[in-house]
Amino acid sequence: MMRLSSQIIITSQIENTIIALEQLRQNESIIEIMSPSIKKTLVPDEEQPSPAGVQRIVTEKETFRVEDAKVVIEKAYMASDERSILILIAETFTPLIQNKLLKVIEEPPKNKEFILLTANKSTILPTIKSRLPITILSEKKDEMDLDLDLEQLSLSTVYAFIQSHKRTDTKVMRRVVEQISMKAIASGRYDLDEATLSLFSNAFLALDVGSPPQFVLNTLLLKLLARKKR
Numbered sequence: 598m599m600r601l602s603s604q605i606i607i608t609s610q611i612e613n614t615i616i617a618l619e620q621l622r623q624n625e626s627i628i629e630i631m632s633p634s635i636k637k638t639l640v641p642d643e644e645q646p647s648p649a650g651v652q653r654i655v656t657e658k659e660t661f662r663v664e665d666a667k668v669v670i671e672k673a674y675m676a677s678d679e680r681s682i683l684i685l686i687a688e689t690f691t692p693l694i695q696n697k698l699l700k701v702i703e704e705p706p707k708n709k710e711f712i713l714l715t716a717n718k719s720t721i722l723p724t725i726k727s728r729l730p731i732t733i734l735s736e737k738k739d740e741m742d743l744d745l746d747l748e749q750l751s752l753s754t755v756y757a758f759i760q761s762h763k764r765t766d767t768k769v770m771r772r773v774v775e776q777i778s779m780k781a782i783a784s785g786r787y788d789l790d791e792a793t794l795s796l797f798s799n800a801f802l803a804l805d806v807g808s809p810p811q812f813v814l815n816t817l818l819l820k821l822l823a824r825k826k827r
Contacts (some may be wrong), residue, residue, distance in 0.1 A: 599734075603710040606714075608733075616632075621659055626680070628684070629653045633656070633659065662694070663697060669698060682712060687714075722794060747780045765811070773814065
């Protein structure tokens with residue numbers, strides 16, 4: 598059951614989830630920090646005002662940057678007797694950003710709570726997961742048949758897989774990267790430190806800024822192969 602309190606929400610239906618959270622508002626204020634594309638999809642008409650008690654802040658770039666983390670921290674430390682919910686919205690949060698936010702999430706100022714809304718559980722650091730409960734919204738989503746054995750990854754299987762995706766577009770490649778991250782983590786065959794998790798978040802970010810899908814896939818798999826347990 599969705600609630601308006603500190604947590605991590607994992608969902609592919611980001612815009613619908615934002616609306617659902619806004620509808621739960623009673624006396625608290627909501628501050629949302631989101632990318633331009635999410636705002637445009639959420640509110641196609643730029644003239645449409647935000648709901649009462651909701652402040653929407655749009656990041657300059659599609660990716661959540663250090664500058665945006667500073668805005669979050671500033672908003673969190675603004676003195677107020679009113680309960681405030683800060684909703685941070687991004688397809689992925691990089692390890693750098695999560696580490697920047699760790700202290701304020703770990704020791705939130707009075708009357709402040711945090712919701713991280715994202716599509717990719719695999720990129721959330723263990724330090725953040727240990728401090729915020731995770732809510733995974735169940736959605737029907739067909740699992741992609743990767744035709745790649747992440748438990749037996751090798752140079753030859755990497756090369757063959759990359760060749761099979763020479764014409765894969767960015768949208769499909771996002772699903773491919775998501776499946777690779779999920780299966781790699783589930784396999785238990787990789788060193789799951791912060792550097793490994795950053796491989797997945799960096800791949801999503803590279804796709805977001807327009808990097809060629811095949812280049813992103815090649816970089817991810819070769820770096821992942823280097824982190825395979827021997």
